Amino acid sequence: MFERTSVGLDVHARSVAACALDSETGEIIRQSLAPDEVTGWLLRLPGPVAATYEAGPTGFWLARTLAAAGIECPVAAPSRLLRAPADRIKTDKRDALSLARMLRLGEIVPVRVPTVGQEAMRDLSRAHAVAVKDLSQARQRINAMLLRQGLIYPKDSHWTREHTAWLGRQRFDQPAAQSVFESLLETELLAVQRRKRLDKLVASAAADCEYTTVINALTCLRGIDTVAGFGLAAEIGDWTRFTGSTIGSYLGLVPSEDSSGQSRRQGSITKAGNTRARWLLVEAAWIHRRPYKRPGVRLLKQWELVDPTTRLRAQEGNQRLHRRWETFDARKKTSTKANTAVARELAGWCWSLAAPLQQGATMHAAS
Structure with missing residues (x-):
């Protein structure tokens, strides 16, 4: 579909730098907006209108909002955007203009915009990954402290019930060291419980979802x-x-x-x-x-x-x-x-x- 107005959006948490290119008049329209003002501003531009912004930490809520309003909004893959090697000046206004020009030329490589449910599933998967990483780091800290004190578990199998019981029997002469060790054990226990909860949530979601x-x-x-x-x-x-x-x-x-x-x-x-x-x-x-x-x-x-x-x-x-x-x-x-x-x-x-x-x-x- 031919769009008369191509709009580039540089989206941040509290502000959006917008730049619109009118293909009939050649006019460049710039505007600084609050995120909740974007849809209304786009609807006032000469239509048909298409907009784009880079995928990033602000997510896909804006793309879904614009799609619901009937405005085409491909979300650009940041790694596939064209940038001149000699261009060393980066501002929100220049980024918005660059996005608008690439959209006009058809050079935007879009990412897939997930539905709200699909994004929630992805968040759950990533939360589980974070929990596994946190547990691994908690256990590494315990092992590092024991190693500094010359305490080595005599068996090869770690983080079993027997190993956990052995950890609970370790005592240090310095009260500060004992307090730190107990804090590390508490952190590890909480990390285990968190991972187990997410294990159950993932299993439940996997058994009854669109995938x-x-x-x-x-x-x-x-x-x-x-x-x-x-x-x-x-x-x-x-x-x-x-x-x-x-x-x-x-x-x-x-x-x-x-x-x-x-x-x-x-x-x-x-x-x-x-x-x-x-x-x-x-x-x-x-x-x-x-x-x-x-x-x-x-x-x-x-x-x-x-x-x-x-x-x-x-x-x-x-x-x-x-x-x-x-x-x-x-x-x-x-x-x-x-x-x-x-x-x-x-x-x-x-x-x-x-x-x-x-x-x-x-x-x-x-x-």
């Missing part, structure tokens, strides 16, 4: 449990946007490249796209290095929740990914590089499980 069939399919692959499957489904959302070859690029799992003429140089992975989803796949890829002859109890239970086609596809993926690890190990490839390559292929297998299910659901809804 339940996709989560059930993803968890048929080794290394992807309910938490990881829920996280991948919430972060990626619509798998039909990609193909088996483009999903790896979206997740930043493909090599960077700097080629010119006859010279071709490839570097480390791009690490573009969704950081959380990439991390989940990289962690899951390590599991496929372990021996695999037949599915375990968890996979057998999970396979009962999916159709035969998905089950066969998942089994094929599990076997293929383990063979890839065997090949890399036989070639003595660096384990981190090998794991990244397996993670990239794992992304493709996840897509092959999820995309057909979403495509089928879309076709069913349309009919």
